[in-house]
Amino acid sequence: MLLVVTAIVCIFSSPALATFSHISLNIPQTQIQNSPALVQSLVEQGKAFYEAGLFTEALQVLSQAAVGFHKTGDKLNQAIVLSNLALIYQQLGEQTQAELAITQSLNLLNNLDSSKDCDAIIAQALDVQGKLQLAIGQTEIALSTWRKAADIYQQLGDRATLTRNRINSAIAMQALGLYRQAQKTLTEVQQTLTTLADSSLKVAGLNSLGNVLRVIGDFNASRTVLEQSLTLAKQLQSPTAISDTFLSLGNTAFAKGKTQHQVGNSDLAQKEFQAAFDFYQQATRNALATTRVQAQLNQLSLLLEFFSTKEATNTFKDALPLSDQILTEINKLVPSRNSVYARIQFASILMNLIEKSNTPIFSNLNIAQLLSTAIEQAQNLKDQQAQSYALGTLGRLYEKNNQLADALELTEKALFIAQTIDASDILYQWQWQQGRLLKQQGNIKAALKVYDTAYKTLESLRGNLVATNLDVQFSFQESVEPIYREFVELQLQTENIQGDEEISQYNLKQARQVIESLQLAELNNFFRSPCLEPLVEIDKVVEQDKKAAVIYSVILKDRFDVILTLPNQQLQHYTTNISQEQVESTVTLLRQSLTDVAATYEVKQQSQKIYDWLIRPAEKELSQSGITTLVFVLDGELRNIPMGVLYDQQQNQYLMQKYAIALTPGLQLFNPKPLQKVHLNALIAGLGEARFIEGQKFSALKNVAGELKEIQTEIPQSEELLNQRFLDSNLQKELLATPFSIIHLATHGEFSSDPERTFLLTWDKLLKVKQFDSLLRVGDRKRSGNIELLVLSACKTAVGDRRAALGLAGIAVRAGARSTLASLWSVDDQWTAKLMSEFYRNLNTGISKAQALQRAQLTVFAKQKSPYFWAPYVLVGNWL
DSSP, X not given: XXXXXXXXXXXXXXXXXXXXXXXXXXXOHHHHHTOHHHHHHHHHHHHHHHHTTOHHHHHHHHHHHHHHHHHHTOXXXXXXXXXXXXXXXXXXXXXXXXXXXXXXXXXHHHTSOOOHHHHHHHHHHHHHHHHHHHHTTOHHHHHHHHHHHHHHHHHHTOHHHHHHHHHHHHHHXXXXXXXXXHHHHHHHHHHXXXXXXXXXXXXXXHHHHHHHHHHTTOHHHHHHHHHHHHHHHHHTTOHHHHHHHHHHHHHHHHHHHHHHHHTTOHHHHHHHHHHHHHHHHHHTTTOOHHHHHHHHHHHHHHHHHGGGTSOHHHHHHHHHHHHHHHHHHHHHSOSSHHHHHHHHHHHHHHHHHHHHHOSOSSXXXXXXXXXXXXXXXXXXXXXXXXXXXXXHHHHHHHHHTTOHHHHHHHHHHXXXXXXXXXXXXXXXXXXXXXXXXXXXXXXXXXXHHHHHHHHHHHHHTTTTHHHHOTTGGGGHHHHTHHHHHHHHHHHHHTTTTTOOHXXXXXXXXXXXXXXXXHHHHHHHHHTTSOOOXXXXXXXXXXXXXXXXXXXXXXXXXSOEEEXXXXXXXXXXXXXXXXXXXXXXXXXXXXXXXXXXXXXXXXXXXXXXXXXXXXXXXXXXXXXXXXXXEEEXXXXXXXXXXXXXGOEETTTTEEHHHHOXXXXXXXXXXXXXXXXXXXXXXXXXXXXXXXXEETTEEXXXXXXXXXXXXXXXXXXXXXXXXXXXXXXXXXHHHHXXXXXXXXXXXXEEEEEOSSGGGOEEEOSSSEEEHHHHHHHHTOSOGGGGGGOOXXXXXXXXXXXXXXXXXXXXXXXXXXXXXXXXXXXXXXXXXHHHHHHHXXXXXXXXXXXXXXXXXXXXXXXXXXXXXXXHHHSSEEEEEOOO
16 A cells, blocks of 8 residues: 655655654554554644644644554655655754654665555655755755656656656756756746646646746746646646645736835836736635635735825725634634644734834734744744744844843843744744844844844855845845845944954954945845855955955945945945935936036036035045055945946046946956956947837947948957847857857847846847846856957846846846946947057057056047046956
8 A cells, every 4th residue: 555645745855764762652653553544544644734734633643644654664764754744854954853753764765676656656755855955954965866867757757747847947956056957947847837737737837837937037937837737737627736826926017016115116106016916805705714814914015115105095905804704713823833824924024013113013022922823833833934033023123122131131041942943934034133132232252143144144145045035135125135234234333432453354344244244145046046155255356456455345324334445454434424325316316417418517417416425535545555456345326326427526527537446246256367468359249220129119329330440340250140140049159169258248228127128139139147147158168258348239228127227237247258348328339449449559558457447538538528428337347
């Protein structure tokens, strides 16, 4: 008798028989041993408990079933139950028990005679083991484990289960930054799913695929796949599957709306939010209680986002009846992990709504009661992870109510539990909360220590944060970025508090490191994948150029901080007391003026303010050190403006007239080596004709042909792809055939904080940033290091997107080129061709790329004083 329990076996781990001693067995073992039907009923009961989130109860009955199978010598079914128990142990945060369980399950299976049934169970157990490995950050090992399982599924011809396995593998590939492999896998999965017979497994596969596509930011594909899942679920007349798919559709629309809101597209954001609200409403119909509550909770979360597009009073009017309805539904739930997390999520949303609306939807006492019940239920369920979440969230409530001592006590309890079960993905949250509380209590020294610990926890999670918490990328600005910023703020505030120069330098170096890490974290979040890692150490980079200074800017709520790195000198730090709002409004006004040919006076008026904050305090040190190049690691909206345009009113000069300038999203991401002493060769491509692609109209760039001819004059060894020949297939063919040192693309393009809106235009398509990365890295990955320079002329940053320069930085670091030269707005006339020609002519003389750009800009400046013509070009990455 084979008990097939694949409905459970698909995610985490299982226990060793030696661990069953602590379980209270309610049924005599002799009775279990003599009744196979009773053992089977225990398995079914365990499955029901598991699906209801009653993990403690599921653990107990399945442990009894495992003992029963052990007594009767039924090793195959014993192994199945052990694998399912591993899932439960993992859910309960008992990592060691889970690992022991899955190990024993596999040991039992590997000692059995090979058969189709046995092989199928081995593959399922490997799937479980892979999920367990992924959850603890062993991503490469997990991927290897899943590949072993995939081999078995292929041998068995089990295409349906293989599909599920490959979706899991794609998640691991994403976590490892193997985007191209993940995308290829998902494409194959999508094709396979369409060929499978209609079944509930196919619905679940489509749903899983849609959710993964959402996670990697491909919202349109996610919605398409989920709509296919919905159509099939309706055909199968499965109310549960219909509700689950509507919930997933709502989540995709919600995520897309948040992304649109972040890039400043309020109209599209509101449209997506409304669609999500409607999907959630449909998910509540004929749904299981837990799905219905989750959909309602997500609707309430949406009302938080509506604050930017609706009147707060309307939001409050909508939130009040929905909150009452949710409370009624939650109180009906059977105590389980689902009910615990529903209470925690409800309490968190209420706290945020109250904070935004300044209106008590529920009293603090009511919210505290919700969380107290959650804590009690989690304790009864012996669910330590849920208990940690509930305690920490109650601590946050006390923090908001300014009851700091009580908040700290609760936070420390939550922290202790998270440490006990090694739950790093929640550990950093309570470390951050503890640091905030200590800071508010005035214990700055202790707060610094705790923030440092939280920062190190985040760094250790760099490659696994998305894998362990798939929603964190959509709340990055609320749940991750502030940890870095608040830590830097504390470091800079206390930099010289004791008057000890050694301590001061240590704090500044630490602050610089945290700034670098934040830049890296932002880019990984941009790509929806932890795909970037530091290449070199900061100090080794600084030593490369004795004439270059590195300037870090940090925009804080009420101050503007700068860290200056000079060759062979101690770090310098200076502060301007100014609000973040004033800095950002100045940058916004400057950005608007820069694209107006006649607004030179306004440009000077705004840019001189930024010069005074960023450069003026360092003028003496820069002059005395003989600095000729400035390398900027910029923060926030400063990345959307070219530094060369900063105006020194006292000397009546732009910064470009005094220094060669380069930008970098982080010194660790580029290895600055001088331009190799080789004959330059270039692949040059451009699009001069007007095009209408994917619903967008692109005007003609009349001077592109001339621009490419000018480049060929300076670099005769060039291959040209113009207009109809400018196809990604032709680019790929040329890149495979020849290792070019320069790639120059003169075409429309846009940089955005949304990777789906960051693209370059070819003759027949919009080449998105992730596709572009794949294109440039065709063939041997090491060959991408031959690309000394990538030039993108005629591009622009997305209008109204405050974080648009993330798109430029993203292209720069993922292209594999040492340096990227790009335009922040399109200058469609002969001056682009003139500047590019001068740039390449100077580059041929052996000077640095930054100096070549400076001289080219000076040449244009001599004839056109308006920054509109000479200022949009920025060099990102290696400046040498």
